[in-house]
Amino acid sequence: MYSNRISTTARYNLLTADIQRNEANYNRLTAQLASGKKITNITDDPIGAVNIVNTNRQLGQISTFNQNTQLAKEELDTFDDLMQLAEGYLTQAWDKAVQANNGTYASTSLKALKVEIDEIAKTMVDLANTEFNDNFIFGGANTKLTPYEIDTNGNILYHGTPQDNPDYVRKTEVADGVFEVINTTGDKLFGYYDSYYSDSTGTKYYPQTDEATGNTIYVDKSGNQYTGDVADLTAKEDYSGVMGALKLLSNSLQEVIDAKNAGDSNAETAGYAKMFSTLDMFSNAHNEMVTEQTKFGGVYNRLEMTESTLETNTENLTSYLSSLQDVDIASAASKWMQAQYSYQASLQVAAASMNMSLLNYL
Amino acid sequence: MNLLSSLNISAGALSVNEKAISVVSHNVSNMNTEGYHKQRVNLQARNIAGQIGDNPNNQVRANGGVKIANVMRYNDDYLNNYYREQLSQKNMLEQQLGNLDELAGIFDDLEGTGVDAALSNFYEALNNLQQYPASSTARTNFIEVSKSLTSLMNEKSVQLSKLTGEALGDGSSEDALKNSKIYTQYRELNNSLEELAAVNKALQTTQTGTLTANNLLDQRDLILHDIAQFVDITVDEKPNGSVTVYTGDQALVKGAKVTGKLDIETAKSYCDKHGIKYPDDWTGENAVLSIVDGDGGVVVENANSIITGGALGGLIHSATDYNDGVTNAGTVQASLDKLAGSIAKIFNDLNTRDNAYCIDSSNTNHLKATDSDNILFACYGPDGKETTTGITAANIKVSDNILKTDGIWNISCAYFEDPKYYDENAVGNAQNAITMLGTRNEKQADLNGMSVEDYYTSMLGKIASAGDSAKNLYETQCDVVDSLENQLDSAYGVDLNEELVDLVKYQTAYAAAAQVFNTVNSCLDTLMTLGR
Numbered sequence: 001m002y003s004n005r006i007s008t009t010a011r012y013n014l015l016t017a018d019i020q021r022n023e024a025n026y027n028r029l030t031a032q033l034a035s036g037k038k039i040t041n042i043t044d045d046p047i048g049a050v051n052i053v054n055t056n057r058q059l060g061q062i063s064t065f066n067q068n069t070q071l072a073k074e075e076l077d078t079f080d081d082l083m084q085l086a087e088g089y090l091t092q093a094w095d096k097a098v099q100a101n102n103g104t105y106a107s108t109s110l111k112a113l114k115v116e117i118d119e120i121a122k123t124m125v126d127l128a129n130t131e132f133n134d135n136f137i138f139g140g141a142n143t144k145l146t147p148y149e150i151d152t153n154g155n156i157l158y159h160g161t162p163q164d165n166p167d168y169v170r171k172t173e174v175a176d177g178v179f180e181v182i183n184t185t186g187d188k189l190f191g192y193y194d195s196y197y198s199d200s201t202g203t204k205y206y207p208q209t210d211e212a213t214g215n216t217i218y219v220d221k222s223g224n225q226y227t228g229d230v231a232d233l234t235a236k237e238d239y240s241g242v243m244g245a246l247k248l249l250s251n252s253l254q255e256v257i258d259a260k261n262a263g264d265s266n267a268e269t270a271g272y273a274k275m276f277s278t279l280d281m282f283s284n285a286h287n288e289m290v291t292e293q294t295k296f297g298g299v300y301n302r303l304e305m306t307e308s309t310l311e312t313n314t315e316n317l318t319s320y321l322s323s324l325q326d327v328d329i330a331s332a333a334s335k336w337m338q339a340q341y342s343y344q345a346s347l348q349v350a351a352a353s354m355n356m357s358l359l360n361y362l
Numbered sequence: 363m364n365l366l367s368s369l370n371i372s373a374g375a376l377s378v379n380e381k382a383i384s385v386v387s388h389n390v391s392n393m394n395t396e397g398y399h400k401q402r403v404n405l406q407a408r409n410i411a412g413q414i415g416d417n418p419n420n421q422v423r424a425n426g427g428v429k430i431a432n433v434m435r436y437n438d439d440y441l442n443n444y445y446r447e448q449l450s451q452k453n454m455l456e457q458q459l460g461n462l463d464e465l466a467g468i469f470d471d472l473e474g475t476g477v478d479a480a481l482s483n484f485y486e487a488l489n490n491l492q493q494y495p496a497s498s499t500a501r502t503n504f505i506e507v508s509k510s511l512t513s514l515m516n517e518k519s520v521q522l523s524k525l526t527g528e529a530l531g532d533g534s535s536e537d538a539l540k541n542s543k544i545y546t547q548y549r550e551l552n553n554s555l556e557e558l559a560a561v562n563k564a565l566q567t568t569q570t571g572t573l574t575a576n577n578l579l580d581q582r583d584l585i586l587h588d589i590a591q592f593v594d595i596t597v598d599e600k601p602n603g604s605v606t607v608y609t610g611d612q613a614l615v616k617g618a619k620v621t622g623k624l625d626i627e628t629a630k631s632y633c634d635k636h637g638i639k640y641p642d643d644w645t646g647e648n649a650v651l652s653i654v655d656g657d658g659g660v661v662v663e664n665a666n667s668i669i670t671g672g673a674l675g676g677l678i679h680s681a682t683d684y685n686d687g688v689t690n691a692g693t694v695q696a697s698l699d700k701l702a703g704s705i706a707k708i709f710n711d712l713n714t715r716d717n718a719y720c721i722d723s724s725n726t727n728h729l730k731a732t733d734s735d736n737i738l739f740a741c742y743g744p745d746g747k748e749t750t751t752g753i754t755a756a757n758i759k760v761s762d763n764i765l766k767t768d769g770i771w772n773i774s775c776a777y778f779e780d781p782k783y784y785d786e787n788a789v790g791n792a793q794n795a796i797t798m799l800g801t802r803n804e805k806q807a808d809l810n811g812m813s814v815e816d817y818y819t820s821m822l823g824k825i826a827s828a829g830d831s832a833k834n835l836y837e838t839q840c841d842v843v844d845s846l847e848n849q850l851d852s853a854y855g856v857d858l859n860e861e862l863v864d865l866v867k868y869q870t871a872y873a874a875a876a877q878v879f880n881t882v883n884s885c886l887d888t889l890m891t892l893g894r
Contacts, residue, residue, distance in 0.1 A: 007855025143790030
């Protein structure tokens with residue numbers, strides 16, 4: 001019996017509900033248009049919201065990788081510049097070695113050559129002690145310790161991580177879990193020269209003049225003096241790379257000069273033989289440098305590729321992010337207009353029909 | 363003497379129509395009264411008893427005019443019951459949605475200001491640290507970022523507790539309980555129960571015959587709707603119009619007596635009474651509802667599990683982790699605690715592991731072996747000292763070990779896979795920092811096999827989906843309730859047109875009856891002058 005019945009209250013309530021629904025829709029679309037964001041609360045679109053958070057995180061990661069790549073490239077640029085300089089010095093030294101080896105130079109000329117070689121050695125040491133961003137580039141993992149030192153005995157000592165220690169590496173993350181090694185060790189590039197006295201246990205001792213007595217004493221790295229029989233000590237010489245070659249060349253020049261002055265032709269021949277052997281060493285050192293330079297040239301190229309990949313990813317992700325969270329203005333505006341019309345229509349209809357009743361006609 | 367009976371009949375008709383008009387007047391007056399049910403006068407022809415036999419005059423004599431059979435109240439009990447059921451459901455969903463909406467507000471990470479962003483910054487700082495393990499700037503930055511991360515987690519945890527506290531109190535403080543939403547609701551419900559008992563009593567003394575006490579019934583139904591907003595009820599109506607109201611099997615109101623009043627106490631007070639160790643052994647809600655009879659005797663000690671519907675049901679279960687996969691403030695708090703504990707464990711373990719080295723603060727160009735006390739994250743234990751056990755989102759902090767002067771050097775960045783390669787000068791060794799950085803994508807067994815950030819995002823996703831689906835459910839339920847309200851309004855609301863038609867109808871009948879009266883009166887006059 002009630003099926004067709006509608007009460008006045010029900011009619012008012014319906015009208016109010018319709019107006020409210022249209023108003024809510026209109027407000028929602030207005031807010032969207034005003035903010036420019038499709039999703040203002042994570043519950044608006046759970047999947048979209050999670051995607052936005054994930055995408056923002058990825059973008060953050062990419063920006064970190066990008067910074068890492070930039071920084072690594074800068075360091076490798078510096079490395080490359082230093083290598084070119086080093087190769088230049090090496091070539092100079094090599095030329096001097098060739099000149100010295102032709103055997104026609106008088107001792108004064110040889111002396112001049114030796115001075116030049118020693119200068120080159122010092123320059124090479126300075127170069128090998130270059131810092132980048134507060135880190136010694138050629139010290140391996142020992143980034144805060146000056147890698148090369150010329151000690152009082154003229155040894156060119158390397159204090160960085162040795163190349164046979166796998167922990168020498170410094171890495172930078174250029175993609176998720178992908179690390180590029182951006183350093184090498186000084187001893188691999190430049191070598192070293194170490195002349196010392198060794199006892200039966202292999203401990204290295206360096207000669208020093210005792211200030212009190214004026215005698216020669218033998219002291220190890222930690223400052224402990226050798227207490228055994230001096231006759232048991234064996235003189236040893238460890239060397240490699242360009243540092244080794246420079247020092248050997250300088251030593252052999254001194255030997256030849258001394259021999260010439262003393263008129264000792266045997267010693268002179270031995271000196272020249274030593275001098276000659278440095279030519280190969282220079283050549284090998286040069287090869288080593290070029291090889292490393294090429295290797296890091298490859299890393300540099302990879303970094304450039306990474307950079308462009310990162311750039312593409314950033315563009316893709318940014319546009320994805322925009323598609324997730326930004327309102328499509330055209331469609332939002334047209335929806336907004338529609339909502340406005342509906343809202344207006346519901347207001348008009350309500351206003352016109354609210355006071356309709358039999359009362360008006362009695 | 364038919365003329366006199368006609369006079370009586372039309373006088374009766376005048377009276378009946380007068381009463382009918384008064385009902386119309388009552389209807390029109392109450393057209394906007396909440397819960398008012400339209401009444402209608404049912405008219406009946408009056409029959410005068412007596413044998414009729416074969417005499418048509420007797421037939422005429424049997425006609426006694428009109429009388430009011432009853433005043434009917436428009437109603438639909440089935441619809442009412444269904445409406446109350448749906449209303450309970452709507453109110454329960456409303457509470458759940460409110461809770462989830464606030465949760466979503468707490469974890470609204472879309473602007474990059476949330477825990478997710480803090481985690482990203484944390485890993486970015488680790489990246490920096492990995493590149494410059496010996497740099498005090500990188501180390502200080504890492505510590506600052508870690509501090510932001512922990513304090514953000516603390517803050518989120520506080521917001522969550524506040525959310526739970528607003529709903530159910532904090533579990534121990536009486537004042538917090540009294541300021542909670544559940545307390546207000548419980549009191550309103552108890553008031554409604556008392557009101558219902560009073561109306562029941564009135565009905566028992568009023569509706570004693572076959573006719574209904576329409577206005578009291580209106581009041582009764584309105585109170586029943588109120589009660590249904592708070593709890594899920596079933597209603598059993600007696601012939602006198604009084605009702606027995608049950609939630610589950612428990613009678614709340616029986617006739618004039620409130621047999622199941624609610625009482626509320628804090629979880630702590632409940633635990634103290636029952637010898638449960640609070641909060642360690644308590645897995646329930648922060649507030650405990652109980653049901654007591656009118657004389658203060660306890661009927662149900664812990665009624666939380668039987669109150670599942672309505673606003674109370676929604677609210678009481680809105681903030682506790684039941685481990686049933688439903689997301690609420692309780693589960694989010696648990697997840698966040700797990701996350702905090704996991705982060706602390708991952709980085710503490712790495713920072714203190716064997717062959718890991720931090721930097722010697724007395725000579726920052728040298729490495730120093732780390733030890734088990736060299737932790738990054740900690741919390742204050744009950745004794746006020748730092749500990750690594752029981753770290754939660756609420757209490758996680760960067761360890762004093764790191765925060766103290768020179769503490770920056772205690773971050774272990776170096777690690778030697780093979781101890782024979784250890785070199786105290788190798789401050790540029792960042793193997794441990796690389797491993798720490800690598801945990802960003804590492805799946806953690808204690809985080810359901812997800813990485814730290816994925817675990818957080820998945821939690822966020824759960825909140826978002828739960829909020830979204832609660833919103834949809836609630837909206838649907840609102841539609842159902844709206845449509846039912848509309849049906850109910852239509853079924854028993856006052857329609858002005860109907861009333862105006864009735865008014866004209868009864869007015870006309872009244873005027874006609876008066877006319878009949880006059881006519882009969884003049885007939886009588888004519889009769890009186892006869893034979894003069």
